[in-house]
Amino acid sequence: MRYPWLAGALAAVCLVAVGAAIVIGMRPSGAAAANSSSSTQLPAGVSSPTNSSGAPVSLAPLIAPDDPLAQPSIIPLEDRPKVVFIGDSITLGTSDFANGFVGDWSWFYALVNAPDAPVAFAGGVADNGMRTSWMAEHVWDALSKQPDMLIVLGGTNDIAPGADPATSLANLQRIVDAAAQAGVKVAVCTIPPSDKPNVDELTRAYNDALKVWADSTGIILLDTAAPLRGPEGVGWAPELTTDGTHPSPEGAVRMSQAAATTLRYLGQ
Secondary structure, three states: OOOOOOOOOOOOOOEEEOOEEEOOOOOOOOOOOOEOOOOOOOOOOOOOOEOOOOOEOOOOOOOOOOOHHHOOOOOOHHHOOEEEEEEOHHHHOOOEHHHOEOOOOOOOHHHHHOOOOOOEEEEEEEOOOOOHHHHHHOHHHHHOOOOOEEEEEOOOOOOOOOOOHHHHHHHHHHHHHHHHHOOOEEEEEOOOOOOOHHHHHHHHHHHHHHHHHHHHHOOEEEOOOHHHEOHHHOOEOOOOEOOOOOEOHHHHHHHHHHHHHHHHHHOO
């Protein structure tokens, strides 16, 4: 599958935490700093992420400030776990991982750039149309970056009539086994909905199997699909996709919020 490319400039964000400057943007060029409030300042001439209607996507804090499990709200950059992301076009988005650049169409953009980002970007291994078998074959590329954790979002390209989720889960287990040898944690993500009813049904079945597998093996599960789903858990919620397969920048923020909440809880 091919990822839709957003016309226009890509966003950059940074912040200054109270009493000290904490640069968290993954842009390769200079960035302006913002304070640790929910507002975000951007360099002149650089636009913020927008949704399919052209409305700006907020990079306010990912976690509600009144959530007692979200404290402290700001983790110093040097203390954040280093994460390498593995996936397909939903992970790749508009990013250039070779140059350390995370684009706003990548599902985890806000997860590493928001003021209260719980993890630090350490690299990505992803390409358009890739299946979990490809991800398993390239896990050592990810581990070579010496992360503290791998976060894997895979399975969208495995989905097909007659496909057995067990095959995909076996590929994910290969990733987990390799990471265990390197002493690296793994978190797996549920995959986004589909606007095609038959494919969405298969997608929900895949995510259900993924949850059972993660629970039985003790693997960290990030339910990134849940906030994307429409009424009664069917299909996409409005404005969160532009093509029925990939999240819009606003949808990507929702995915980051879901992941951030779980990752925060792990440290409590």
